[in-house]
Amino acid sequence: NNILTAIFGFASLVQMKIPEGDPLRVNIDQVIAAAERAAGLTQSLLTFSRKQVLNLRAVSLNEIINKVDKFLARIIGEDIKLQIVSKAEEIVVHADSGQIEQVLLNLATNARDAMPQGGIFSVVTEAVEIDQEYIDFYGYGVPGAYARMAVSDSGMGIDDQTIKRIFDPFFTTKEVGKGTGLGLSIVYGIVKQHNGFINVYSEPGRGTTFSIYLPLSKAEQQAGPDRNRMQYPAGGSETILMAEDDTVVRDLSRTVLTEFGYTVIEAVNGEEAVQKFREFQDKIQLLLLDIVMPKKNGKEVYDEIKKTRSDVKVLFLSGYPAEVIGNTGLLEDGSNLIMKPVHPQDLLRRIREELDRGGSPDSRGKP
The missing domain is CATH 3.30.565.10 (Histidine kinase-like ATPase, C-terminal domain)
Structure with missing residues (x-):
């Protein structure tokens, strides 16, 4: 999944720089299409095993x-x-x-x-x-x-x-x-x-x-239409603490986020993420944490940071199925989980939605 994330991400960044009519555009389009087919097979295997995250x-x-x-x-x-x-x-x-x-x-x-x-x-x-x-x-x-x-x-x-x-x-x-x-x-x-x-x-x-x-749904009204996945969401000027132990995924995420105006503070493991937060806590608006990484996992990082700032927003990244994550106790539900491989569009959309959403993750749904 990390490999596919890198292929999706860097190919999408190249695609953004090539005009529609450029003869080279078709080549990068084929790269992205092939990566999507590979991701589709991966997600199909996860779906069969009933471990795919659903957007219900x-x-x-x-x-x-x-x-x-x-x-x-x-x-x-x-x-x-x-x-x-x-x-x-x-x-x-x-x-x-x-x-x-x-x-x-x-x-x-x-x-x-x-x-x-x-x-x-x-x-x-x-x-x-x-x-x-x-x-x-x-x-x-x-x-x-x-x-x-x-x-x-x-x-x-x-x-x-x-x-x-x-x-x-x-x-x-x-x-x-x-x-x-x-x-x-x-x-x-x-x-x-x-x-x-x-x-x-x-x-x-x-x-x-x-x-x-x-x-049948108990909801009386259906939700609004899905956003066009291929439309890049608006960026922002907020500061994001990103903890990811995979170098390629970390480089890709930093490139995508900075391209859309965000300031990114990087950490390569859980302990460094906590250290970086203590150093820059007044500037950080969002945590982007890999679930499984050395020294401290993403949930442990979030739990420790919450002791200092309970209102901090968080998104977790993982290539492991949600069911596996749930069984280990690392994450109680998949509401703040982004599954790898992740398209840059989806990453930007989820980050923007989380930043614009009111309340901290733990306070949602509480009276």
């Missing part, structure tokens, strides 16, 4: 589908008809929209391969109530209100023996080189991370339906 918020399920419908059409091709049906005007779920998009893209790819001669690919959404009768019948689930997203194809279908293994990692019925065997495993992992569940109904020659159930 109240979102419209129908809007997520409408947002990717053109992309779905490109994936399945011209010989397959796309049908999208919503049985409810508004279905709000507590979800990571990017991960739900990934579910749809993976299922669309699977459906396309099941219909080499063409057919119909449909996505149907509705609000449903899961009761004890359903749970007794299927053997899983929790009673409550859910959004049901039924994703179907009219393809060749799946036999019973294959269905039993369909969500197993690296299991595939495709030819060598035609698939990784992770697509449906990733779908399963994402759904489980959302406290949902999924079942499959299929008969050979009669198509397949994946029914995905996601808990």
